[in-house]
Amino acid sequence: MAPPKKLFLLDSVIISFFVNRYASTYSLGGSFFWTASALYTFQLLVLATYEIILYPHFLSPLRHIPTPPGANILLGHFPRMFREPTGFPQREWIESVPNDGLIRYTTLWNEERLLITSPKAMAEVLVHRNYDFIKPIRFREGLGRVLGIGILLAEGDEHKRQRKLLMPAFAFRHIKDLYSVFWAKSREMVVGIDDSIKKPTAPSEKTSNVVEFGNWASRATLDIIGLAGLGRDFHALDDPDNELNQTYRTIFTSNRLARIMQILGNFIPIWFLRLLPVKRNEELSNAIKLIKSTCWDLVRTKRQSVEKGERTEHDILSVALESGGFSDEDLVNQLMTFLAAGHETTASALMWAIYLLCTNPDVQEKLREEVRGALPSVMDKDAKVSSTDIDHLAYLNAVINETMRVYPPVPLTLRNTAQDTTLLGQFVPKDTIIIICPWAVNVSEKLWGADAKVFDPERWMGPGKANSGGASSNFDYLTFLHGPRSCIGKDFSKAEFACLLAAVVGHFEMELDNPALKLDISNGVTAKPKGGLLVKFKALEGW
Ligand code: HEM
Numbered sequence: 001m002a003p004p005k006k007l008f009l010l011d012s013v014i015i016s017f018f019v020n021r022y023a024s025t026y027s028l029g030g031s032f033f034w035t036a037s038a039l040y041t042f043q044l045l046v047l048a049t050y051e052i053i054l055y056p057h058f059l060s061p062l063r064h065i066p067t068p069p070g071a072n073i074l075l076g077h078f079p080r081m082f083r084e085p086t087g088f089p090q091r092e093w094i095e096s097v098p099n100d101g102l103i104r105y106t107t108l109w110n111e112e113r114l115l116i117t118s119p120k121a122m123a124e125v126l127v128h129r130n131y132d133f134i135k136p137i138r139f140r141e142g143l144g145r146v147l148g149i150g151i152l153l154a155e156g157d158e159h160k161r162q163r164k165l166l167m168p169a170f171a172f173r174h175i176k177d178l179y180s181v182f183w184a185k186s187r188e189m190v191v192g193i194d195d196s197i198k199k200p201t202a203p204s205e206k207t208s209n210v211v212e213f214g215n216w217a218s219r220a221t222l223d224i225i226g227l228a229g230l231g232r233d234f235h236a237l238d239d240p241d242n243e244l245n246q247t248y249r250t251i252f253t254s255n256r257l258a259r260i261m262q263i264l265g266n267f268i269p270i271w272f273l274r275l276l277p278v279k280r281n282e283e284l285s286n287a288i289k290l291i292k293s294t295c296w297d298l299v300r301t302k303r304q305s306v307e308k309g310e311r312t313e314h315d316i317l318s319v320a321l322e323s324g325g326f327s328d329e330d331l332v333n334q335l336m337t338f339l340a341a342g343h344e345t346t347a348s349a350l351m352w353a354i355y356l357l358c359t360n361p362d363v364q365e366k367l368r369e370e371v372r373g374a375l376p377s378v379m380d381k382d383a384k385v386s387s388t389d390i391d392h393l394a395y396l397n398a399v400i401n402e403t404m405r406v407y408p409p410v411p412l413t414l415r416n417t418a419q420d421t422t423l424l425g426q427f428v429p430k431d432t433i434i435i436i437c438p439w440a441v442n443v444s445e446k447l448w449g450a451d452a453k454v455f456d457p458e459r460w461m462g463p464g465k466a467n468s469g470g471a472s473s474n475f476d477y478l479t480f481l482h483g484p485r486s487c488i489g490k491d492f493s494k495a496e497f498a499c500l501l502a503a504v505v506g507h508f509e510m511e512l513d514n515p516a517l518k519l520d521i522s523n524g525v526t527a528k529p530k531g532g533l534l535v536k537f538k539a540l541e542g543w
Pocket of ligand 1: 346487
């Protein structure tokens with residue numbers, strides 16, 4: 001382990017003091033300051049040479065693990081990772097670098113990363129020894145401000161405690177009662193899109209049937225997590241400029257400056273970065289203020305109604321509050337987590353589904369037939385849709401599983417080794433960053449066969465395939481991860497996704513506004529079409 005830089009400063013000061021006092025001929029220009037500075041700089045240079053050149057190239061115990069070609073001698077594979085969307089290089093390496101479950105690559109200044117590629121390695125990290133592989137501290141410091149320090153960032157026994165208290169809110173017996181909310185909001189979204197393509201929004205505007213679908217998806221999922229998760233309707237679907245929705249879009253849309261700040265965070269203390277007078281810092285601190293005050297308001301209102309003895313609902317907030325295990329501040333943090341984790345992820349899944357249906361019109365047609373044949377029209381205000389109605393739609397479920405296989409909304413996540421450990425028998429030192437990459441594993445040809453990258457919902461059809469897609473292990477599909485830290489909202493999100501998609505595809509025929517446009521993918525925490533998704537909508541009669 002490298003000595004702390006503070007120690008260098010201290011020994012430079014002490015040595016310089018004695019040199020100036022007792023051996024001044026060796027002092028730089030007779031100055032205490034210059035002697036100390038030179039000593040400090042020299043030690044930093046030695047350290048940098050060790051960390052950037054000697055250790056990764058000649059000493060690291062990980063150096064013999066298969067490594068992709070093309071690394072820069074100082075910057076490792078970083079230039080490629082900076083150019084391409086998150087998960088893209090890993091998606092290529094998992095095929096091109098022969099490996100037995102581990103691939104090593106390096107990022108800026110040759111810092112090592114270990115990409116896990118085999119089900120056995122995934123089982124070790126995610127299930128058998130999951131608390132040995134913790135979330136990196138940078139995650140907590142960076143994302144914690146927006147996501148809240150709640151269940152997503154808790155570790156060890158504290159994580160177990162929080163998960164146990166929150167699980168009842170996500171039990172299927174409870175989720176099944178939320179389908180009516182999911183369907184009502186799906187209806188609201190379809191009616192809203194229908195109105196927007198019929199009526200121009202301003203007198204000067206021509207009617208257009210081209211809609212930026214990402215904004216609708218985001219507003220619908222925000223309303224759903226608000227109503228079904230936290231007991232409040234944010235009415236984002238009523239208002240394209242809804243402040244909370246815009247706030248989350250700002251946070252989760254990564255621009256060049258945001259990426260540069262993210263990278264700088266690897267070298268410069270985060271507290272210092274936050275002081276820089278750049279627009280991104282201002283945007284983030286305004287966003288966090290609004291999100292926090294919304295969450296405080298939700299907690300206070302709910303606490304008051306509990307104290308008045310009013311009947312509480314079974315939304316996540318009520319369950320968490322009634323558990324008695326969280327202070328108001330903890331609850332605010334949990335709400336921040338649920339709002340962020342449960343909103344943009346499902347919205348991005350829905351965007352990908354619409355993109356894939358536009359580029360695969362035969363799948364769109366087949367799905368529409370199934371939906372129209374089994375569900376009441378989304379335009380029928382009084383129609384009820386139950387969990388059984390939705391869960392019995394085999395093709396709908398195949399389409400959503402396949403969409404999230406090919407384009408998992410969370411492309412990549414990180415762990416950090418809490419102590420020296422082993423992985424597949426390989427020694428891995430403390431503080432090594434482990435990369436779990438659904439974007440790569442979900443379409444690995446080794447795991448899924450030669451057609452792994454092809455979008456084909458049929459692979460989820462047929463006996464025994466509805467839950468596996470024909471894959472031989474659970475760990476071939478990492479969209480929600482697995483084990484004690486898997487997504488707690490998986491059933492919630494799959495149910496809302498199914499309702500939203502069924503309602504849209506049942507009512508509209510869709511095609512891309514510009515099919516020739518090359519798909520660009522945003523480089524944020526969630527992967528989605530960059531700049532939104534422009535789709536031509538045509539309302540179809542009869543449903
Ligand atoms: C398609 C939609 C979704 C996807 C793809 C998704 C994916 C994920 C992934 C990959 C993780 C693990 C992150 C990590 O540990 O590094 C996670 C965790 C989590 N998700 Fe989701 N998620 C989705 C929807 C939701 C929803 C709707 C909610 C809430 C209602 C939610 C709440 C959470 C929470 C609280 C965690 C942390 C669990 C823990 O650490 O115990 N997610 N999600």
